[in-house]
Structures are given as C-alpha cells and as structure tokens.
Amino acid sequence: MGFAAARAGWTARSGSAMGAARHNAKRVSPLCSAARRDNLWAMPDMMTSSSPPAGPLIEAQRVTFNVVASGGPVNILKGLDLAIRAGEAVGIVGPSGSGKTSLLMLLAGLERASSGMLCVAGQDLGALDEDALARLRRDRIGIVFQAFHLVPTMTARENVAVPLEFAGRRDAFERAEAALREVGLGHRLDHYPGQLSGGEQQRVALARAFVGEPALLLADEPTGNLDRATGEAVMELLFGLRRRLGTTLVLITHDPALADRCERQVRIEDGRIVSDTGAGDGRHSTISGAGARAGAGLDLGVAGSPSA
Template identity: 55%
Template structure:
C-alpha cells in the first residue's frame, strides 16, 4: 500500500516560494490501478516523483508497504526503488551509450538476475521491438525509445509501476498495445499501477482516478 500524508512541495521562484503541491493525503491499495489526471501544471508529475521516492517533499511523508521514504537517505531510497519500484519517464531516461537490449538488461543485472538477457529479449519482443535489440537510442524514434523504457520497467517485474504519460509519444495502435501490457502486468503479477495521463482510454481502464487542480487533490 502507498500512503501519502500532508504532502507539500514548494520551490523558490523569483524571490518567493512557489507552492506546487498543497497538503496531499491519499492511499493506494496493493494491486490497484490509479490514474492521476489534471491540467498541465497541476502538479501531477511532481506528485508521481514524490510517491516513487525520486524527490523529497517539503513537508509530509510517503509510506510504501510500511517503509517511510522520508526516513531513508538518497542511497536508501535508490535501493528501495531498485527492489520495489518501476518508473516510466516522459523523457525516456535511456542511456545513450547502451543498445535497447543493454538498456533493458542493466537494471536486471544490477539486481543480480541470471536470466537478464532472456528477460530483456522477452519484454522487448512484447513491445514489438524484436528487430531493434542492437539499436542505440539515437537510432530509434521517440515512440520506439518510449517502448524500450516501458520494456525496461516491465522486465524488473516491480511491485509498483509509476508511469508519466506512458502512451504520450506513441501512435494510437502502439498506445493501445502498451495499455494492454500495463494491465496484463497488473493482472499477472498484482502490480500496483499509478499512471499520470491525458489519455482518456487509459484513465478509464483504471479502477480509480485522482484529479489534481492547482496542486490540490479534488477527486479520490
């Protein structure tokens, strides 16, 4: 379960503090599928980063499965994410010096998985990139890079998958295929899905929607 308590995030802006999130309280059950929706600038991506432990709140805390992320230092949060969390970034975050296959294998190798190669190949095939295994990110389109990032997140079989606009760079057919994969992962492994999206089809597939308006949670 994910629990956020009084999450606030402020950043300095022109000599004052800009409040991005304003006292967010929420709970997400294990295995639940949740869409985070709202207008651009409402704080969706900031909330996702805080829930995943990629950033620290100005006040408040995030507790995942009994682990208080605020009690961990940066290395501790990184170790926790490696074991429990997958993240699909809107900007892909692929390593340019590694091929598609190597990008997907890397987190598996860091976890010491002996079948990293076969798992990486399997999930790249599932996102229809079997012919792009040896291609570097610069040789791939934006949509193909997004699919590599999604394969990387899937391959680790995380307990929780956070995704920021996972279908935003994909054509409609590929986007629908990725949506199916997301929910297959949820059903096959009980993976908790927390998705920031403007895609109405994707949001409607989720069990619940959280709507943000100007940094405040208005629907839970």
C-alpha cells in the same frame, strides 16, 4: 562509451542524484509499521491479479511540496492525503501545473516532500537516504516517463538489463531478452535507441520498467510523445503486462480514455486532491485534504509484467 562505462555513470546518478536530504533512519511512522505488518513489500511474484489487496502500498498524510522560485516559495502540493492499495490501478488527472508530476516524483523518491509523511512499500521515504531510495527504486518501483530516458550508447537489450545488473542478477541479459520479446521487440535486441522509432523506444522503456517485476509502476504521460495509434498499442502492452503480475499502477495522464481504464481516478487541482472516484462498483470516496469534493464514477479494466 561502452556498456561498462555507461553503467558506471548510471550507478553514480541513481545513488546520489538529488543532493543532500533529510535522513533519520530510526523514524518509522505508524502507517509504515502497518504496511510492514501486512508484508506489503513481499516479492512481486507472490502477488497475483486474483489476490485481494492486503492494504495500502502507498500512503500519504498531509504531504506538501514547496520549491523556491525567483519570486519566492511556490506551494505545489498542499496537504495531500492519499492511500493506494496493492494491486490497484489509479489514474491521476488534472490540469497542467496542478502537481500531478510532482506527486509522481515524490512517490519515486526523486524529490523530497516538504512536510507530511509518505510511505511506499512499507518504507517511510523521509527516513531513507539517497542510497536507500535508489535501492527501493531498483527493487520495488518501475518508472515510465513521457521521454523514454534510454541510454543512447546501450542497445535495447543492455538498456533493459541495467536494473537487473544492479540487482546482481546473473540472468540479466536472458531476462532482458525475454522482456523485449514480450513487447514485440525480439528482432531489435541489439539496436540502439537512435535506430528505433518512438513507439519502439517506449516499448523498450516498458520492458525495462517491468523486467524486475516491480510492486509499483509509475507512468508519467507514457503516450505523450506518440501518435494515437502507437500510443494505444503501447498502452495495450502496459495494461496487459500489469494484468498478469497484478502490479500497482499510478498513471499520470491528460487522456480521459486512459484514465477510464484505471480502477480509480484521482483528480488534482491547484496542488490539492479534489476527488477520488472508484471503479464501476460505485465505490467512491472524498479526500480529507483542503478543497476535497466528490467526483463521478469511472470504470476500468487493468493490470501485469513480462514473463521471464
């Protein structure tokens, strides 16, 4: 399968991957209206790491997420309230099965909240159809998973160019090449994923996530499939890229060292946020959801995207 065919398949998946969902285009929550007022979906290159955050890029109010299992409904997220400002780096921690990845999937618009309100970049996700969610991911959100999710029949350059091709960028391949050089893969442009090491594949995934200069980067255990040395090198790239652009980062991790690099650490247990701790300035807040309790202060340095 060539590039055109793989791209066509990717387009179909990104536009309608999740099936039928709620859609009410006229519904706009007050929190999303406030985000629009503050122009939080301004193009990312207008945001720099030195600019103070304008307001919440992400806001969740009483969000629940339930799934149906053979034994009956399972309540995965239980009334989450959370706000993340533009430009923040937030580490989401907690035991396995606590709901961390489910939260990330909701933020990406890959799953739907069962109830509550979830606003990302001024958009009420519950009011968007699947095509609108796909456009939001394409234009505003970068995603890095533990599994690299590269298209095996595409070269590294083609994998990175895909989101830019969707956006109609004529310079898609030039920007993809620049992004790959930024992560140290200028010599691997025409290699296929099967010809790359795990660390190299994750660097391709990083380049793809950052190449469109997203307002928000969602990272789910990005070093989980890598050895420690390779994982540390990949995270240096991630935080270095973020630093230059000032991208908002939501990082799911079991690694305390990675969480400590974030300005905030939000802990989830049994589907509830139990603590939300700020950076070394001593800022510290307790979530209003059920089961909330205070946590300890964490320190961090953060941030960016590839030059293109």
